[in-house]
Amino acid sequence: MFAVIGRYDEVFKIEMDGWSFGISNYPGEVSPSIVHRIVRELASSFQAAIEHNVVIDILGLAQKFSESAKSLLHPEEIALAMVAQLPNPAILTEEQRCVLGQVLDRVDQAHSGALNNFYRRWNLGVRDAA
Amino acid sequence: MADTKIEQRSQEHAAKQDDLLWTSKLAAGQTQALAGRLMPSLKSRIAGILDERFERFFKSVEDQAAGAKEGSSVKGNGTETSANETRAQPSQASKTQDAVTLVRGAFDAALSEAPRFSPQAAGAESRDNRERPPTQQQVSRKQAHAQQLVKIAQSAQQSWVAFAAQLIGANLKRLGLEPSELDDIRLFLIRQGAASYEELKKLTRLPDSLDPAAELKALEDIKTLMLAYVVQATQEQILSDLELDEQKEPIGFAKPIVNRFSDIPEKEVDPSKLLELGLAL
Structure with missing residues (x-):
């Protein structure tokens, strides 16, 4: 377990709470595509969190987003979409990869087989980057 | 018999390679997706x-x-x-x-x-x-x-x-x-x-x-709500952090920063006199 750098876990929590607040308090109609768009916006936040050694609770976050969107999307779908936004291990340090591994392990335990799908993405990403 | 099996396997392998080539060509776009494009x-x-x-x-x-x-x-x-x-x-x-x-x-x-x-x-x-x-x-x-x-x-x-x-x-x-x-x-x-x-x-x-513009607008609106929440939450957190710090150790701000007029004694002013002075000017 690595120490969180600069209390970033609190910053991250506030940001994620902010997003779920935004979704639940949006006066218009929230469509699935908007939720997915928001999830895609989180890519940089996820990367920053992992770079600060924050073990993101993807499942909890997905559950929260699903509730904010009035169960418009299943938490599993949001969780898998979030995993797709995690940074490519090729651009991370050893320490950050361990943190990423911890994040992924939680998701894999809940939704087994999901990792194989994403491993292919990353593998292709690594090959292309090389 | 063995030769036939080897040939079959090599054919399967070649087919897989072709498939992989095709998918990897497509995957270039996906790699860019990972990079945010x-x-x-x-x-x-x-x-x-x-x-x-x-x-x-x-x-x-x-x-x-x-x-x-x-x-x-x-x-x-x-x-x-x-x-x-x-x-x-x-x-x-x-x-x-x-x-x-x-x-x-x-x-x-x-x-x-x-x-x-x-x-x-x-x-x-x-x-x-x-x-x-x-x-x-x-x-x-x-x-x-x-x-x-x-x-x-x-x-x-x-x-x-x-x-x-x-x-x-x-x-x-x-x-x-x-x-x-x-x-x-x-x-x-x-x-x-x-x-x-x-x-x-x-x-x-x-x-x-x-309409992509409508979707973007919705996203911007939600982002604004998120930022409003973050600003409020951050202020509250800063305040609570300051309170915690005060409990632990009082913060010694330099006097001029806190109130540069705190040393000047306050004077009671009669409003009617002030008005007279103002009219005289």
């Missing part, structure tokens, strides 16, 4: 693949239909076949050909007829009508024709999108695309179709669900 390259690749696949699909269907027609005409000239076969083949071929003709015809009809429903064209029509007013029967026939065309165009567009989505789903799932990304592509295809109709003045504007 998802859609443009992926879209163009998909569009390219679809164009090619569509051409191949239409050609194969047309060939099949033509072959079946020829076959049936030969059979009609005296070739011996079973009665069932003769009945089944042309009907299936004609069905597929009908489907293709319908889709193509609907698009052609939409393309050729659409300008007639543009505001400019409508204005021109109304001017013509002033000169020679149409009968009630003509108007109702025109309206029915227009409705029919819209229906055909809609069904053609839907079938085109469904077909394209099916192709994408079958080919790109192997790459581990997310449902959201597939949805994006589907939406992109629908938008493409809708935009072409918009260009033809068939639609005055895109519905909100298909």
Whole structure:
């Protein structure tokens, strides 16, 4: 377990709470595509969190987003979409990869087989980057 | 025996390699997606693949239909076949050909007829009508024709999108695309179709669900709400942190920062005197 750098876990929590607040308090109609768009916006936040050694609770976050969107999307779908936004291990340090591994392990335990799908993405990403 | 197995395996391996090559070519777009530049390259690749696949699909269907027609005409000239076969083949071929003709015809009809429903064209029509007013029967026939065309165009567009989505789903799932990304592509295809109709003045504007600008606006609104929450929460956290720090260890701000006038004793001022002074000035 690595120490969180600069209390970033609190910053991250506030940001994620902010997003779920935004979704639940949006006066218009929230469509699935908007939720997915928001999830895609989180890519940089996820990367920053992992770079600060924050073990993101993807499942909890997905559950929260699903509730904010009035169960418009299943938490599993949001969780898998979030995993797709995690940074490519090729651009991370050893320490950050361990943190990423911890994040992924939680998701894999809940939704087994999901990792194989994403491993292919990353593998292709690594090959292309090389 | 062993040689045959080895050959079979090498063939399988070669097929896998080809498959991998194809997927890796497509995956270049996906790698860009990981870097945050998802859609443009992926879209163009998909569009390219679809164009090619569509051409191949239409050609194969047309060939099949033509072959079946020829076959049936030969059979009609005296070739011996079973009665069932003769009945089944042309009907299936004609069905597929009908489907293709319908889709193509609907698009052609939409393309050729659409300008007639543009505001400019409508204005021109109304001017013509002033000169020679149409009968009630003509108007109702025109309206029915227009409705029919819209229906055909809609069904053609839907079938085109469904077909394209099916192709994408079958080919790109192997790459581990997310449902959201597939949805994006589907939406992109629908938008493409809708935009072409918009260009033809068939639609005055895109519905909100298909309008990327509306979606972006929603995203911006939610982002604003998020930022408002973050600002408030951060302030509260800073304050609570300060309180915690004060409990632990009082913060020794330099006096001038806290209040640079704190050393000056306060004086009681009579408002009526102040007013008099003001008037005198």
